[in-house]
Amino acid sequence: MPLLLHPPLLRFAQPPGGLDLAATLDCGQAFRWRPHPDIPGCWQGVAGRHPATLRMEEGDVVLETPRPEEAFWRRYLDLDRDYAAIHEIFRGDPVLAQALDCCPGIRVLRQDPWETVCTFIISANNNIPRIRGIVERLCEGWGEPLGEGLYGFPSPQVMARLTDQDLAPLRAGYRTGYLLASARLVASGEVDLDAIGELPTQSALKELCRLRGVGVKVASCILLFAYGRVECVPVDVWIRRVMERLYPAGWPPAVVPYGGIAQQMLFHQIRQNPRLGLEP
DNA sequence: CGCCAGGTATGAT
């Protein structure tokens, strides 16, 4: 069997601050990556309409993908952001220093906005394995075939024409209606996801909340995980507990501009060890 | 059976 599913190779020199693929691709910000069944440390999946297999080699990122779209992947993996400098700031705070020891190479992705809208609508009051399953069935049913059993994420135009019955196989429950209503708002241009990228964070948040099934928390996830607004902090039950307990006055001032990255590290750490947020 | 899962929408104070 070929080692390389997607022969054309793309290689990026070790980014500042490093990259931990497992921590980054499997930490609850993206739902379409899975460990390669045979090759340890290797991940395969789809970003938007771009399939790929990823692995690390001596600190470098190595990507197998049908077309070598370097700019796309550089942006997707946030390789141009200096995480080493951000880690330096986090080192000044005992809690974040500890989180950093736990997951040093975690990065915040810049995913496709529409895909992120949908995956986080689905995430509400749901668990991660089930979110994965619903997203997978959505793409297999309505996404563009990309070969090798992979599918792109269906566009808002395609989803806007679907019915409740079309999406019944997803088993998404009441979120199905939210997906369809949101697809129609985006497809009609009533909510403009490109324009939102140019808005100040507060206005962008408000605009995203016009979508069905999108409240403040989901909107924050979209700004953080699709638009690179790393100051945005999605507050779920876990993070709320941690913040109340450990940062009653909010982040240290130097951390504020990178609160979303700090949040992501803490979330990852909690998932590995649920103690952090809970006890005295 | 009841509880929970990266919440949100809705209607009542």
Next chain:
DNA sequence: ATCATACATGGC
């Protein structure tokens, strides 16, 4: 404005 409750589904 704040607060309680229902909401589909599946795993434990």
